[in-house]
Amino acid sequence: MKYENAQHLLPDDVIKVIQQYIDGGYIYIPRKAGRRTSWGERTGAKAEITRRNREIYERYCRGESIRQLSQRHYLTEQSIRRIIRQQKPKP
Template identity: 85%
Template sequence: MKYENAQHLLPEHVIEIIQQYIDGGYIYIPRKAGRRASWGERTGAKAELTRRNREIYDSYRRGESIRQLAQRHYLTEQSIRRIIRQHKLKR
C-alpha cells in the first residue's frame, strides 16, 4: 500500500467533504470487493503455507510422529494436529 496526496487525485470539493471528517490525518480507502486479492496471493505466502501443510500431512501419513513434525517445522503439536485434521476433511 502506498500513500498518495489527495490534492493530486481528488477534486477540491471532495477533499473539503473528507476534511469535515478527518482534517490532515491519514485515511485508508479499501479496494473494491471484486478487486481484492486474498491474503498471501501477492507475496506467495499462501502458496508456501499450502505446500508446507501438504508436506506435513504427507510426512504424517508416512509414519512421522506429530512431535517430530512439530520440531522440524517449529510449530506446536496442536498446530500440526490442526493441519492434519484439515487435510483429512478435504479428502
C-alpha cells in the same frame, strides 16, 4: 499495502472533503469489488502455506511424529494437529 500521501494523489478539493471526516489521520480505502484478492494471493504466501500443510500431512502419514513435525516447522504441536485434521480427506 503501503501508505501514500494524499497530496501526491488527490486533487485539493477531494482532500478538503475527506478532511471534514478525518483530519490528519489514516484512512483505508478498500479495493473495488471486482479487483479484490484474498489474503496471500499477491505475495504467494497462501500457496506456500498450502504447500507446507500438504507436506506436513504427507510426512505425518509416512510416520513422522507430531513432535518432530512441530520442531521441523517451528509450529506448536496443537497447530500441527489442526493442520493434519484439516488435510485429512473427508469421508
